Amino acid sequence: MVVFFKRCRALIITLFGVTALSFLMANISIVDPAEAYARNIFLHPTEEQIVQIRNEMGLDQPLYEQYIQWLGSSLRGDLGISLQTKNTVVSDIGQKLPITMQLVSLALLWVVVLTIPVSLVAALRQNSWFDHLVRVATILGASLPNFWLGFLVLLFFAVTFPIVEVVDGNLVSLVFPSLVLATPLASISIRLLRATLLSNLNKDYVTYAKARGLRNGRIVWGHVMRNSLPPLVMLFCQYIGHMLAGSAIVESIFSMQGIGTHLVDAIMARDLPTVNGCVLIIAMIFVFGRTLADIINKRLNPRMINRDEVLYD
Amino acid sequence: MKEVLKVSHLYIRLKRALDQPIVNNASFSLQKGSALAIVGESGSGKTLTCKAVMRLLNARQFNISGSIRYNGMDLLEMSEKKIRALCGSKIAMVVQNPMTAFNPTVKIGAQMAETLRVHQKLRKKAAYELGIHALERMNLPRCEQLMNSYPYVLSGGMLQRITIALALIHEPDFIIADEATTALDVKNQQMVLEEFEKMKRRGIGLLLVTHDFGVAAKLADDMLVMRRGKIIERGTVYDLFSAPQQTYTKELLDASMLRKEKCM
């Protein structure tokens, strides 16, 4: 119970911190949002028009007051009105988020589907040609920039060999963007899991399990794999938020209307309510990922819960 | 006397250094109900020899030749499936470090039950009950609670009793104990030695690896001295203690005596 409260406190502090920071960053930027917005509406705004907009948007008040006001209404589920689209920020996000969520979910699925078998085979056949191949591929995958890989895929499959509709609205069209998005995480995960698997495979309990008569399959799936998962779970769950934030590049390459491009557009247009709303949602998903990782890891590793259990002799 | 294990011309080499065998032409045999002690300095190949018998060495790393016969079968030629079926039932092991022998994230009961269930057709519940009986026979307290514990809450002595209970469950023909007392305190060492005595009386063969000549003198009938992968001297415990032929054996004995005296 105490742990639960501590966790909640940490969550709330994180959300406060992130949103306050995003507020601050937007306001210390040299561009005056009211002026920028005014230029959007009127080609040559007069001084009065800018002042009027500033008052309407509440930008004339001190920063902390703006923040408190925003916080109060966002606690009531109201994130304000988008300056660009004139819709509520919530409804805009509600429209864009599912697209990105589909993309990210599919990417995460790729990561799982690739990481577990590839790192297992690489670990079991350490220093085989397969292991070497995986090493080279994962170094490349982790260091290639997303936009470059994205353009390469686009060039290859949409221009040179247009076998499928790369840019479209259905699930098939998500395959390439999600693969591109999955590549860095999959590469890091494979390296991480391979290393933890190897260290577990060399432990005494594996030797003794064989001596007890357990076959390799049972040892791997019943013991070694589950003991190797915690670091991977942590990485994986933290990366959910990361991917969401990083989806902008992939989305714009593959012309998708997700939260990533939405956020970038909003930043370009100084649409502060949208920026703050998106940051809040992404931060919430970040925090959710971390919590999820903690919960799963506590299940996987009982030592994290009952440290104080009696040692009897 | 019935022979339960016969090792002939065993060579173990690292695949990346095939010209230097780590175990070099080792031959010995183990009789039913008797104990054979292997002594020798660190790195002489005792553990590798034991592991070769249970086929615990990574085949991608080690090259093993010679023969290891059990009941007319060559353990080295056997399929992986068959050798695993023998290990933990007819050929059992008592570990060197009981604190790290079990998977720390799985309860003792689950690990015992899974061991029972790979060797015989049993329901989970029946396996748990068999496990509890086996622990009770080892005079462990509160066995049901023990089955529900994680390994890291138990002491080394208790865990070693559990590995002994597991080793005995399927009435093995012989047991391999590689320094099974080294990691334990004096009281628990005594307990383990007593259990080994009982095993011998039940007709189980014992292959003991030890640094402790006291343990060898107490339990073993025959003894092998290994040095740099070779068996350099062999004989009954009595012969080796009273009239060692090799200077190396004498040195080992002297070193052991000296250690004893210092401890006293």
Ligand SMILES: Nc1ncnc2c1ncn2[C@@H]1O[C@H](COP(=O)(O)OP(=O)(O)OP(=O)(O)O)[C@@H](O)[C@H]1O
């Ligand atoms: N996995 C391995 N890779 C390379 N060399 C190894 C490996 N395992 C053992 N060796 C080498 O084989 C030799 C024999 O090792 P072994 O573990 O059998 O010695 P030991 O007689 O049991 O020694 P100790 O008394 O210290 O337990 C050692 O020189 C060791 O360095």
Ligand SMILES: [Mg+2]
């Ligand atoms: Mg050893």
